[in-house]
Amino acid sequence: MSAPVAAAGVTDNALQSAHGGKGPATLADIRRAGREAFASLPMPGRDDERWRFSDVRSLSLDGFAPAGAPSTADASRLVRGSALTADAEATLVFVDGHCVSHPALSAVLVKAGVVFAPIEDVVRERPELLRDEALRHPALLGGAKMLALQRAWFGSGYVLHVPDDVELTKPLSVVHWALAEGSASFPHALIRVGARARAAVHEWRLGAQPDLRTLSVSATDLHAGPGAKIERLSVQNWGSAAQSFEIDTVTAEAAAEVTSVNAAVGARRARLENVVRLQGEGADVRLLGITVATGEQEFDQRTLQVHAAPGARSDLLFKNALLDRARTVFSGLIKVEPGAQRTDAYQTNRNLLLSPEAEADSLPGLEIEANDVKCSHGATTGQISPEELFYLLARGIPLAAAQELLAQGFLEEVLTRIGDAGAADAVRGMLRAKFHS
Template sequence: MSTTTVAPPETFNQEAFEAFLAQRDDPDWVIDLRKKAFDIYNEKLCEPLDPEEWKRVDLRTFQPQKFALSSETPTGSKLATQLQNEAEFKGQVTHENGHCTLSQVDPSLAEQGVVFGDLSALVHTHREILEPYLMTKAVTPDRDRFSAWHAAFWTGGTVLYVPANVSVDAPLHSLIALTKAGTADLSHTLVILEDNASATLLEETLSGDEESPGLHLGCVELIVGKDANLRYVQLQNWNQKTYHFAHQSGLVEANGFVQWTVSALGAKLAHVHQDVVLNGRGSVGEVNGVTFATDKQKISYYTQQTHNDMQTRSDLLYKEVLRDKSRVIWRGMIKVDKKAQLTDGYQRSDALMLSDTARTDAIPGLEIEADDVKCTHGATAGQVDEEQVFYAMSRGLSRYEAMHMIVEGFFQTVYDRIPVEAVRKTLNDAVIQKLGIGD
């Protein structure tokens, strides 16, 4: 192991950390956590990055010192998204440049004990709910330099807490936006569903314009109790000047269910760890991924489905479309613990290449210690089938129209797994827009 001392980028060094703490008004327990995490961050910087992981994701163009936390509280830009118009939400939380600009929840939910709001505010008022879970179980600071970085500097984020036996029927909305060039956002999403609770959270990330460089160092923690039911969607649609690094992890207790949909349309470089950890007997995790990479985008997903108890089921389907000189990496792992007999693990990644110059790497993997399980994995990658294009053209569709229809159809089989119409429509429209139909 290398012992070289690596200094943090000047925008995230000791001085910057102290200024950050001084400017915030965090309670002591949070400050303690941040300080511990900052030490881990400095230690991790001295350790080399995992070469297996980072040989495919090239960090050479990433200059962290070019991004800094924003101390200005934005005045609240007009950040209307299509999704917001497509559905009726019972609560909305918006973060812009790391600051909460909107936090509202339907009074009927608050009456039932549902907490939905901004992490920076809730650490003052809801310590008893947050402290047991905030980077203690799903994503711990010591995973790597990015998790430690996030744990030290998180800027805020969306918290959803649903007490036992409460069902939140209408979806909730969370928006994370970057609207100022050179800004770093380290927002943290924490969802806690107590036993037999249920909720749907739709989260979006976006940039204010196409040109401003940004950095998102995110973390998503989903805690799904016994018999609880969570639908969580994250639509990543940054501009193509934004770096996106994230650790995302969902823990599911006995007979709990998480359906987790991610879409990656934006970012210059995205590298995301997405883990579903089935801790309780009979728990289920469904994962859907929609990736559409164009231009020189690099999008990387490292997924893990961990089966820690009996009769657990995981089902992951990723669909990736690549065009131009984009690159997509998917490394999927199914891990089955010795005691997790009778589990059913499935993972599949299908890539559709629209250009010869795009490149995809799919690395499925299995680590199985139990002996009575069903685990299936597969990955395909191929060009658009010319016979399909010919067939559609012979019915009067132009070549582009045919290709676009084939791409939409390719994603449709993932949309079919997403029960929220607003999400299907938003995703499809975003794909259509990115395809440049009608341009």
């Protein structure tokens, strides 16, 4: 149970004891491949362009171990605190990677063939779903070592399958709690929404105490079938000493509409890697990122928008507000492959510095191999406008409150694009709390 996750020579036995050791061959295969890859890959170095501006010197995966299942009392307390998505169709709750609540879907959805279940159940009941090629997506943006570790410990997380033409009217919710100090968790989300189907899924990553030191490496593979419509929200609010890595792959088939939102609130350092592949004509993907970085936090955002089909549209907007000595790095690339004519691709990163010691680095990029495209990228880093600030002060609003109001206004552009107003409110509340921490 307490085997360190990243130490060399982690044995098969140690891995299997952490996950019950009853997995079928597929699980063992995934873990073995992960272990081998982890052993062979180096930690990211300072010369790795994909880690540029990240504090790689302090990067370490040591000193964490998977935690045991929580006590019944802890589990039920955390399940009670998991109603973050109002009106959720169903909510899965994990504590330190262990599924503690798994309500059944409505009979209508079960009959329609919808699967929304923890991976441990899927292993038992629908093992074929885990042979999905999505599990073979590589980490293209620098996190291969972390993804290998995630696969070495594969077993937590969930599968969402929505068959063709099935529309979910209410959002699904997944809550991951970190409870034990020093715990490591490696959840995977395998989301496959069929042709013309519709779903929304909200994922909340929360520390049970504000100052917890934990490790999470999560992987998400989201596949939107032709004409599918998906809104996905991932909110990271781990404890203040946590390390978090999210490695996401979004694949959009023809005319699929995907909105993917990443909100970063907690953790000491958190890195997001998001690869979006528009592989069907007319696919439409919106990528939103929102961060309030405080204290010594480092938020690292790496994105890749690959246009592999004609007439597709992608629109990225990442906004970061920084206080104290916090740091953010945004590095994004739009890649338009030959033949992806009539591409519409946009990428915007805006950073608001609320402290002279905060630092935001921005590395936008374009790589275009088609000739009929509309692409733009822009990055700005600035401070609060003195004239806007004076306007608020002249109404009697004190300096600190005025700065906070302007910073919240800056972030609102992202929040208003979140389709689910209740979820947007929950995120808004978490971000606002950071101005008073």
